[in-house]
Amino acid sequence: MHTILVIGGYGFFGERICEALARLEGVRLLIGGRDIARARIVTTRLGLEPSHGIAIDARATELAQRFRDLGVDSVIHTAGPFQRQDYAVARASIAAGANYIDLADGRDFVAGIEQLNAEASERGVFVTSGASSLPALSSAVVDRYLSRFSRLDSIRHGIGSGARSPGLATMQGVFGYCGKPFRRLVDGHWQTARGWLDLRRYPFPEPVGNRLLGSCDVPDLDLFPRRYPDVRTVTFHAGFASAPGHLVVWMASQLVRVGLISSILPLAAPLHAISRWLEPFVSDKGGMFVSLEGVGLDGKPQKLDWHLVAARNHGPYIPCGAAIALARKLVRGDSLPRGAMPCVGLLTVEDYLATLQEFDIHEVPA
Template identity: 50%
Template structure:
């Protein structure tokens, strides 16, 4: 029997992953974290193969505890990842345990290859970024890219509904508000600022127009390497309603000009406020990927892909790649070993099929 340890298994993402994997035959799924009371409550609520496990991933005996639990795989959901080191995946490798995380921190995901040799030596797979970016985004570009002789630009992003993400996710994405980071544009690196360059993006009905702005994600480094010859890679995100997005854009300027050092200290207040007001806002989210370049017939071409979510089902999507990859591992359907960002391991269908039964719609154009 395989055993999956979900770190942060009682959090927003962790709970969804536990629930999905607990349906797998011959698999034990541990709701793991430092709070045994919360872990027990979630395990009892989900039932089936879910079991509580008190586990401190930062303790010195973490590797020994993984061996004791007979862990086949660890799924790390306890962000934010922007300030984390690689002690957890390193402990997993030492225990001979596969590792998946949902990180969207640019440095964390891109740097995971530092563990490649060690992971191969121990026969483990270490995957970072099994989430909307770069897992789903790269799978879509791979699919669209098959229609091109060369790719010139990739423009992609996410617009969420009014329901806020978990505090850890909000902390991660607001950490760089107003702060500089690099973006590949016109064949050169340019400096941009987080949550600035506000742009109006059109989505298919019923979402239509949304405001989006610069976000710092792993794709900005990974895509220029993966899709050689691409001249521009942009990622923007936004929130609904528009008033929240305009407020975030304004706050990013307060950081940029030095009035505020960061928005991170405001996260608890912002999260409470957004949660209280969510019922008055939209339940619709969207993701877009637009690829421009030269088609196989030599003509200029543009291809777009949209994922539309209703009924507040958008926040489930970041879990899909981790669930899809975990299923492949416990079913022994993947043999690759080493440490890598989550690209080239899953197809779009692998990922989207996880959401069967949810109010999701793919539109291509």
């Protein structure tokens, strides 16, 4: 049996990952977090022994020994926000000889995981950060279509969410950079953008339709120029299902930009509560797009648009796909690189979407 510990396994994304892993043959699943009562509620719901719900603190000093005592083979870390964390859980996993996967969306956190490469390689374990829609799925889409270009100039991508609000930790991670400056590559030059500004409307395929999007600071903005060195533009935008809700965040971000407030983080909890209350009145559809531009193999300009569309509030399962797909590979004994790396080039689009087949999620290929 391959023992997998999901830290934050009763959280917004963690519980969805546990639902999939509980059905996977050859897995001994442990659901961990600081609240053992919540962990055991999930174990009961999934038909696991109550003892598989455990109390574990990701900040504990003896975390590596705790992993050894539990016989953990792989750790999936879902307890964000990662923007305010260090690599303590990853280091403990390496020290315990366990593989490590996280769902981090923090730009510096995901790119910086490479600093653990020597330790992970020496221990012979697989360590990756950013096993989520970005950069795992976004890079898989670019890799799929790269051979259609003689030169890829631009990668513009984004996500429009459905009504179902993410967990509070995810919202805190997103709101942390609202109105704050960050760098992105545009026309071959590093320019300054600001979180959730640069307002624009994007036409997703039906049934999603038009959505307001704002600029976001994500790992892809660093990773893609390194992975695709000919690219001169990399941008990412995201938006909410509710246009009024998106405009509230946009206006608050403007207040940060002009210095009237220092951060909108204090608004995260009340806005999260309001968004949960409004869910029945907001579209349950969401989507993701990746738009590639450059020169085709015939020497002519070429543009390809790829989309993923979700309905019935199934969009929140999409970020879980990478961790599930990688766990399946580890359990089967598939070849994965040893060392520490961002989650790019590790999965194909087909690997990723195979974890989402039971949901109302479909691809619109380029």
